[in-house]
Amino acid sequence: MAYKFIDNYREQGARKRLVEVLRKKGIEDEGVLKAIGKIPRHYFFDETFWNQAYKDIAFPIGAGQTISQPYTVAYQTELLHIRKGDKVLEIGTGCGYQTCVLMELGAKVVTIERQEKLYERTIQVLPHMGYQPTFFLGDGSIGRAEHAPYDKIIVTAGAPTVPEVLLKQLNIGGILVIPVGDEQSQKMVTVLKTGEHDYERHVLDTFRFVPLVGDRAW
Numbered sequence: 001m002a003y004k005f006i007d008n009y010r011e012q013g014a015r016k017r018l019v020e021v022l023r024k025k026g027i028e029d030e031g032v033l034k035a036i037g038k039i040p041r042h043y044f045f046d047e048t049f050w051n052q053a054y055k056d057i058a059f060p061i062g063a064g065q066t067i068s069q070p071y072t073v074a075y076q077t078e079l080l081h082i083r084k085g086d087k088v089l090e091i092g093t094g095c096g097y098q099t100c101v102l103m104e105l106g107a108k109v110v111t112i113e114r115q116e117k118l119y120e121r122t123i124q125v126l127p128h129m130g131y132q133p134t135f136f137l138g139d140g141s142i143g144r145a146e147h148a149p150y151d152k153i154i155v156t157a158g159a160p161t162v163p164e165v166l167l168k169q170l171n172i173g174g175i176l177v178i179p180v181g182d183e184q185s186q187k188m189v190t191v192l193k194t195g196e197h198d199y200e201r202h203v204l205d206t207f208r209f210v211p212l213v214g215d216r217a218w
């Protein structure tokens with residue numbers, strides 16, 4: 001794919017309209033909306049498809065994967081209640097758009113992708129855009145113990161269950177956001193770690209993600 005990093009009035013205007021669409025769909029966190037209003041989402045698309053970049057849709061990014069729908073990115077991010085300086089583990093880097101949203105909110109991000117082709121592309125694109133997360137290639141379903149504990153963990157692929165190992169890598173007071181279900185549809189689940197072995201779990205709306213593939217996944 002050929003990438004071009006030019007942000008014209010047309011794209012900037014489309015981005016503003018996308019923010020209004022997300023607001024109408026119920027996204028309230030002004031920090032999240034501001035991040036979406038700032039990040040050039042079309043940088044993650046081949047120029048041929050720039051006209052798709054500010055529609056509220058998921059879109060193929062190669063290797064059978066997708067850039068998540070902006071609403072989904074905003075929804076998951078809002079649930080994380082990111083505070084400046086939070087250490088966040090992201091499982092499923094993909095093209096890195098969600099990573100940029102987290103970093104705009106002041107998070108320090110450790111991000112894992114299992115598809116080498118996507119990983120190789122994203123480690124080039126994000127630093128070029130000014131974002132420097134800690135990247136890993138590998139199976140995120142087991143987390144990344146050497147950087148734990150995390151204040152927040154976000155999983156951007158659909159899991160059959162909540163991997164226990166991820167809960168262990170959360171700080172007390174930390175939040176995990178993960179879509180859980182079968183391969184057709186998943187419910188968004190949030191888990192707040194209230195004590196060393198205590199958790200508060202909430203099951204929210206239905207989404208459709210690509211599958212989380214790995215040792216503690218499909």
Ligand code: SAM
Pocket residue numbers: 065066067068069073091092093094095096097098099112113114115118138139140141156157209210211212213214215217
């Ligand atoms: N975060 C991306 C964005 O900003 O649009 C979307 C990610 S895409 C919906 C889900 C990603 O999770 C895919 O790139 C897929 O390869 C990756 N994935 C699936 N299982 C994984 C695993 N066990 N570890 C790391 N990444 C995984």
